[in-house]
Amino acid sequence: MKQMLEYVHGNSIFHRLNPLIKLIWAFVTCVACFISSSHLFLLGVLLMTIVIAGISGVLGRAMGVFKALLVLGLFLMLFQLLFTPHGRVYFYILPGVPVTDLGLSFSLLLMLKMMAALSPLSLMLMLTPMNELLTAMTHNLRVPYRYAFVVVTALRFIPTFSQEMDQIMQAQRSRGHETDTRNPFKKVRVILPMCIPLLISSVRRVETMAISLETRGFCTGPRSCRKKLGFTLFDLLAIIIVVAVLLLSIAIG
């Protein structure tokens, strides 16, 4: 989880892209994927995301994301497959539960949709420093600083909490609490009680954080910005491509 949303330092052409363009790219691609119901288009978008990840030098990380999305996607696909009885029947998995051509095509589409729509969001977070994201939100999108800060801080605390959870799990394990189980229902029952210490410690952390903010002049007046974020020719090119993708998705349907 934490690997999917964390910024990776770099200096590729996509790292240098204006954060606003990256935000627009992620959201427009997401929308385009939901508009389109063409397997080919979705595969194309997915391929584009992989190419961007490759050029930016975060392919390894991105592959992790794809893998996680694939697992989730396969799960979705299976459900969709089992609950679509229409179309030409290929064979029966269980008595009365057919696998049909329509079901197969539709469930594949759903999986592709999810992967193609979500992976640009994750890639955008890998390629954009939080600070720039904050600037894009406050300066370009006119989101009030307090609210933009909340969004960015939520992302910042993910690794902290995941570390904390690991620690709690290990502490429980060392006292003989069984935490490794393959049964998902059991897993939930095992993990749920550990959420309470996590909740308590996170409330405490947030308290300290608030104090730290107060002593560093948070929201005391107008705020300056360290980096001037300009638009280059490449930003223009990128926005043209993004718009083209959106139009294509509408055209193909």
Add this chain to the structure above:
Amino acid sequence: MIRFNNVSFSYDNCEELAVSNIHAHIDRGEFVGIIGPSGAGKSTLVNLINGVIPHHLKGDFYGEVLVCGKDTVESSCGEISHHVGSVFQDPESQMVSTVVEDEIAFGLENFNLPADEIENRMTDALKMAGIEHLRHESTAALSGGQKQRVTIAAAIALRPKILVLDEPTSELDPQGSRQVFKTLKRLNQEYGMTILIVEQKVMLLSEFCSRLMVMERGRIIMDGPVRQVLEHHDKLLELGINCPRVVTLTKLLKNASLYFGEFPVDVNEAESVIRRIMEGAYDQYSESDLSLQ
């Protein structure tokens, strides 16, 4: 610079006073160490200076605290933050950003400084904290000690007149702690920054600070130049504060009527004291000593 006039404070939902009847005056350019057992009110004292009390942590507040001549109750936390920089115990939850550079720039941007000024101050602060190589690192990947240095750098970057630190070296190794104290000493001497530090490592306090405050159950029970305070090492030991070994050694020398002077605060001073004693001792017992050899 900082003045406590008969200050008492108790937190909400807590009957006992966290600090009571505090009278103290801290001048510009002092380097003050605060020590005492846990629950003695050290953190409360620090939070009274940076305005966290009464603006963020609520409770019953008596007396007045003046920072740079202004009552902390009347000025907001944001106003106080222009004079007072703070470093707290847990570095992880103080950090607001995911990259070291942004963490240090955060306060500077809040103060609405121009971009080139931010860049200069950031470079300076990173250099002073000795973490220039971490500039582009992700904060999640840092060790506890590195994180503590980042929080210190973030406070230094704001160039406050007063810097208060609440156990800033708790996760640092002895070498790292010494490094932090050296940085603080430099800030104190070169920029005349007034520094208050809560710390358990008495050896470092006695070596670097000019003044020591000892707290117990919400009161300042000793306050004075380091050497003077160290003379009461019996009382310190009672409070569970281990005196530096050089002080213990000097005490033994004094008990044996071999030494009558001031307490040394570091190993070098102790060495010269012992050398002098030994030279004197050789004068008195030279013959018997020689015969022994």
